[in-house]
Each structure stands twice: as structure tokens, then as C-alpha cells.
Amino acid sequence: MNPIQRPDSFESADYVGVLRRRWLIVLVLTLAGVVGAFAYVTVAPKSYTATGAVNVTPTGAEPGNTVAGSRTANAQVNLDTEAQIMTSTPVATLAGRMMHSTLTPWALAQQIKVTVPPNSSLLDVACKAPTAIGAANCANDFVKAYLQNRSASATATLNSQIANLTAKLNSMKAQEASLTAKIAKLPRGSATKLSYDATLSSVRGQAQQYTNELAQLNINESKDTGGNVSTIATPPGKPSSPKKSLILPSGLVAGLLIGLIVAFIVDRRDKRIRSAQDVQRQLDLEILLNLPDGSFGREVSIVSPRSRTGQAFTDLGHAVAAALGDGNHIVFVASARPGRAGSVVAANLAVTLARTHTDVVLVCADLEGTIAPKMLGLGDGEGLAELVSGSATVRDVVRGPAGMPGLWVITPGADPSVGLYSLQHDTARALMSQLRHDARYVVVEAPAGGDAADTFALGEFADAALVTIEIGNTDRAEAADCVRRLRQLRTPFVGAAVLPALGRVGVRPPRQPQPRGGPGKLGRDALPVGRGEISAMSGMSAEGDRRDRPARSSSGHSGRPDNAGS
Numbered sequence: 001m002n003p004i005q006r007p008d009s010f011e012s013a014d015y016v017g018v019l020r021r022r023w024l025i026v027l028v029l030t031l032a033g034v035v036g037a038f039a040y041v042t043v044a045p046k047s048y049t050a051t052g053a054v055n056v057t058p059t060g061a062e063p064g065n066t067v068a069g070s071r072t073a074n075a076q077v078n079l080d081t082e083a084q085i086m087t088s089t090p091v092a093t094l095a096g097r098m099m100h101s102t103l104t105p106w107a108l109a110q111q112i113k114v115t116v117p118p119n120s121s122l123l124d125v126a127c128k129a130p131t132a133i134g135a136a137n138c139a140n141d142f143v144k145a146y147l148q149n150r151s152a153s154a155t156a157t158l159n160s161q162i163a164n165l166t167a168k169l170n171s172m173k174a175q176e177a178s179l180t181a182k183i184a185k186l187p188r189g190s191a192t193k194l195s196y197d198a199t200l201s202s203v204r205g206q207a208q209q210y211t212n213e214l215a216q217l218n219i220n221e222s223k224d225t226g227g228n229v230s231t232i233a234t235p236p237g238k239p240s241s242p243k244k245s246l247i248l249p250s251g252l253v254a255g256l257l258i259g260l261i262v263a264f265i266v267d268r269r270d271k272r273i274r275s276a277q278d279v280q281r282q283l284d285l286e287i288l289l290n291l292p293d294g295s296f297g298r299e300v301s302i303v304s305p306r307s308r309t310g311q312a313f314t315d316l317g318h319a320v321a322a323a324l325g326d327g328n329h330i331v332f333v334a335s336a337r338p339g340r341a342g343s344v345v346a347a348n349l350a351v352t353l354a355r356t357h358t359d360v361v362l363v364c365a366d367l368e369g370t371i372a373p374k375m376l377g378l379g380d381g382e383g384l385a386e387l388v389s390g391s392a393t394v395r396d397v398v399r400g401p402a403g404m405p406g407l408w409v410i411t412p413g414a415d416p417s418v419g420l421y422s423l424q425h426d427t428a429r430a431l432m433s434q435l436r437h438d439a440r441y442v443v444v445e446a447p448a449g450g451d452a453a454d455t456f457a458l459g460e461f462a463d464a465a466l467v468t469i470e471i472g473n474t475d476r477a478e479a480a481d482c483v484r485r486l487r488q489l490r491t492p493f494v495g496a497a498v499l500p501a502l503g504r505v506g507v508r509p510p511r512q513p514q515p516r517g518g519p520g521k522l523g524r525d526a527l528p529v530g531r532g533e534i535s536a537m538s539g540m541s542a543e544g545d546r547r548d549r550p551a552r553s554s555s556g557h558s559g560r561p562d563n564a565g566s
Contacts, residue, residue, distance in 0.1 A: 033255015059154030332462035358406035385413030
């Protein structure tokens with residue numbers, strides 16, 4: 001799979017990783033939310049709420065004596081309707097006059113909240129105002145205005161009913177007088193007189209009914225109050241808003257949410273590789289080594305095989321050996337970016353393979369950035385630069401670190417810049433072929449993918465490539481470019497080594513101060529070859545000793561043992 005086209009995906013561990021990396025952003029924005037909420041509570045205008053209650057009773061204009069909420073059928077007084085009347089324009093206008101308020105009736109009504117307690121005939125009237133006294137006056141004035149409006153409405157209704165009944169009664173009395181006059185003029189026993197007598201009796205009965213109803217309405221006029229004040233609103237002791245118990249937790253939650261959003265946005269915009277999971281997703285490589293933070297401390301070194309980090313490198317060595325199988329092999333350790341991670345992995349891998357398999361050569365092909373020689377206790381001297389330029393042979397440059405049998409090192413050389421201009425394809429092929437022939441494993445420490453393209457091209461002759469990723473310092477594009485270049489060289493991948501960010505940590509050389517050999521002093525029996533004794537690296541033929549150094553070919557290697565055909 002092309003790592004550049006590999007889709008991104010998030011797992012649960014990634015969310016935890018984002019919080020671990022961006023906790024400061026989340027903390028700062030959460031605290032900002034709390035501080036902002038506290039500042040708002042401190043400087044925001046205060047409002048106070050006072051509550052009064054009115055007991056609603058039927059008026060004389062309402063027949064019966066039932067008060068109920070809208071959920072009760074056949075009720076003469078509907079408290080839900082009365083709650084709406086409390087905030088109506090007539091009531092708000094009357095309350096505004098009492099308060100001498102300059103607000104419109106609609107604005108005043110917005111300050112009122114009316115609730116109906118269950119199983120009661122009460123209306124709770126809560127008023128919100130900038131001051132405690134103002135809130136109490138507002139609630140009380142609205143209660144008074146409501147009672148006055150209800151009383152006035154009842155009086156108007158009764159007066160209308162009384163006027164209507166009075167008109168009907170007067171009509172009945174006029175009709176009665178007319179019929180009485182007509183009956184007086186008719187003879188006794190006449191049919192007309194009998195008919196008029198029946199009509200007169202009916203008119204008198206209707207008039208009596210109107211008289212009784214009118215009397216009842218006159219009695220009902222004394223019950224036109226429609227209710228009474230149940231609870232007088234008093235000034236509250238503290239403001240009702242803003243509420244600290246609501247605003248402060250809201251600020252905390254808002255700050256936390258914003259912090260999480262910003263943290264994930266910042267993390268998604270960060271193109272650096274942050275975990276081994278990123279390597280698997282972005283590069284599609286198996287993770288053979290995954291070292292946690294603090295694996296090396298302030299200085300990098302050749303780790304002890306008994307330490308936890310040493311055990312991880314031992315597992316890496318076994319995994320590489322198992323993946324390559326039998327035979328002699330070249331392992332190309334490529335760094336995704338400039339740094340010390342490639343040297344640390346290459347040096348420790350070479351030491352591990354030498355301890356478990358012997359006959360290992362470490363080639364420090366990162367001519368300008370390697371720290372592997374210092375980690376192994378090797379000083380300056382002839383190395384790869386002189387080897388590829390033709391001024392030295394393998395016997396002259398190869399050295400063995402003290403206390404590390406089976407390991408031989410080719411350092412960058414005294415003048416690394418010479419090697420950058422001398423590493424031709426045929427020279428590189430001949431050198432890699434010779435080293436493969438003479439050693440069980442050849443570990444090549446390569447420069448970063450974007451540096452020293454000539455030495456990076458050594459990956460063409462490798463049997464497997466191990467990509468080194470420095471968590472927190474390696475950019476995704478750098479890692480993808482490194483993998484892309486190795487694929488262009490048709491180099492197989494064995495996996496990836498993931499290390500914590502090393503930065504500019506120091507280097508701690510081994511305790512042994514002197515290496516096992518030096519430039520130009522390597523004896524015949526000092527370096528074994530394959531399964532017998534090496535003659536190529538010692539500069540001698542397999543048939544016997546030769547005092548003189550073998551003649552070099554035009555590529556800079558000896559004609560017989562140091563070339564690819566030996």
C-alpha cells in the first residue's frame with residue numbers, strides 16, 4: 001500500500017494520546033472558561049426575583065362556585081386562563097401606572113412569570129427586576145392590578161346583565177299593563193277575554209322570573225372582588241441571576257469542550273508522527289522495536305542486554321535474523337529524518353547480532369551525522385570515505401570495538417566529504433558484495449532520506465531495510481519520503497524501529513577505552529571470514545600470507561580479495 005494514500009483513522013488509544021500530548025491546551029482553555037464564567041458572574045447586571053400569590057375566587061358574574069385548572073372539565077374559573085390574563089396588556093398597563101414605570105406593557109409583562117401550583121386555587125406571580133425592592137413592588141402591583149382588573153370585569157359583566165334584565169322586565173310590565181286594559185273592556189265569558197287572561201298569566205310569570213334574577217344579580221354585585229392576596233411579595237436577600245451554581249459549571253464545561261476541540265484541531269494539523277500506531281497507519285510497516293520514553297535518559301549508549309531496553313534490542317535482532325533466514329545478509333538501517341535515532345538503532349542492532357550470531361560488520365554510511373563510532377568507543381581515523389576513494393583497503397579501515405567480539409566497524413573516515421563524491425555505483429556494489437561474502441550480517445547505517453543521496457543508494461544492495469522513526473520529531477512527509485525512496489530502490493522492508501524523541505542528548509561511550517584493532521594494524525587472525533578465517537578484510541589471499549598490500553583496482557578495492565568477485 002502506498003503510505004501517502006493510506007487513509008487516516010482514529011482509535012480509542014489515539015484520543016488518549018491526544019489528551020496526553022495536548023493536556024496543556026485543554027487545561028488552559030478550561031481554566032479560561034472558569035475565569036470567564038466567574039468574571040461574568042462578577043460584572044454582569046444583577047436581577048432579583050420576588051414572588052407573590054393571589055387566591056382566585058369566583059365573582060358574581062361567574063355562576064357556580066368552582067375553581068379549577070384547565071385539566072378539570074366544567075370549571076367556571078379556569079386558572080390556566082387566569083394565568084394568561086395576569087400577563088395581558090390591560091393588567092400590565094394598570095400595573096405600570098401603579099409602579100410609575102416608563103416601560104411598555106409588553107416589556108413589563110416579560111418580567112412576569114405566573115405558575116399554578118397543583119391542587120390549589122392560587123396563582124404564584126414572580127417578577128424579575130434590577131433591585132430587590134423593585135422586584136417586590138412589581139409582583140405586588142401586578143397582583144393588585146390583576147384583582148382590580150378581575151373586579152372591574154366582573155362589575156362590567158354584572159351591570160350589563162342587570163341592564164339587560166331590567167329592559168326585559170320593563171317590557172314585560174308594559175305588556176302586562178296593555179293586556180290588563182284590554183281585558184277590562186271585554187265582556188265576561190267571552191273567548192277573547194279568556195285568551196287574554198292566559199297570555200297575561202304567562203307575562204306575569206316571566207316578569208316574576210326576571211324580577212328574581214335581577215334580585216340575584218344585585219346580590220352578586222357584592223362578590224365582585226374575584227380573589228384576595230394570599231402572599232405579599234418581600235424583597236429577596238440575594239440576586240436570582242446570574243446564578244453562580246449554574247454559570248460556573250457551565251463555564252467549566254464550555255472551556256473543557258472548547259479545549260478538547262482546539263486540542264484535536266491542533267493535533268490534527270501537527271504532521272509529526274506521534275505513536276507507533278501512526279507508523280503502522282501511515283507507512284504500513286510492522287513495528288519491530290517500540291521504545292518508551294526514558295529508555296536512554298540524558299545520554300545514549302550501547303545498552304546492556306539485561307536491561308529492559310537491551311531486551312527490546314535483543315528481540316529486534318532475533319526478529320531481523322528470523323525474517324532474513326540463513327545465509328549472509330545486508331541490513332539497511334534508514335533514518336526518516338536527520339538525528340541520532342538511526343545511529344542508536346544501527347549500533348545496538350549490530351552489537352546484538354554480533355552477540356547472538358557473530359561476524360557482523362557495521363558500516364557508518366551516515367558520513368556526517370553518525371554517532372555510532374563514539375557510542376562504540378572508536379576515535380577518528382580512516383574509514384568509509386577513504387575506502388571508496390581508493391586511498392585505503394578494508395584491512396586498513398575496519399576496526400573492532402573492545403569487549404565486543406564478532407563486531408567490526410567501518411567508520412565514516414577522516415574526511416567524510418571525500419566519500420560523498422567517490423561512492424560510484426560499481427564501487428558500492430563491489431564493497432557490499434565483499435562485505436556480504438565476509439560477514440554473516442552487514443548493518444549499514446544510512447543517512448536520512450533527504451540527505452546524501454549517494455550513500456542512501458546503498459539500500460539497493462540490501463536484503464532488508466529497517467526504517468527508524470523518532471517519535472515527536474519525525475514528520476509524516478519525511479517518513480513517507482524515506483519509504484518511497486527505498487521502494488524506488490526495490491529494497492525489501494523488514495519493519496520499523498520506533499524511538500522516543502532524542503533531540504540533542506549526549507553520547508556515553510563504553511567503558512573500554514581502546515578498540516580491538518586500529519587502522520593498518522589488523523592482523524590476519526583478528527577478523528574471521530564467514531565460517532573460516534577472513535582473508536579479504538585482512539588484505540591477504542586465502543592461500544597464504546602476503547606481506548605486501550594487494551594492488552587496488554580502479555574502483556579503489558584490492559584486485560583479488562577486496563572486490564566483488566572474490
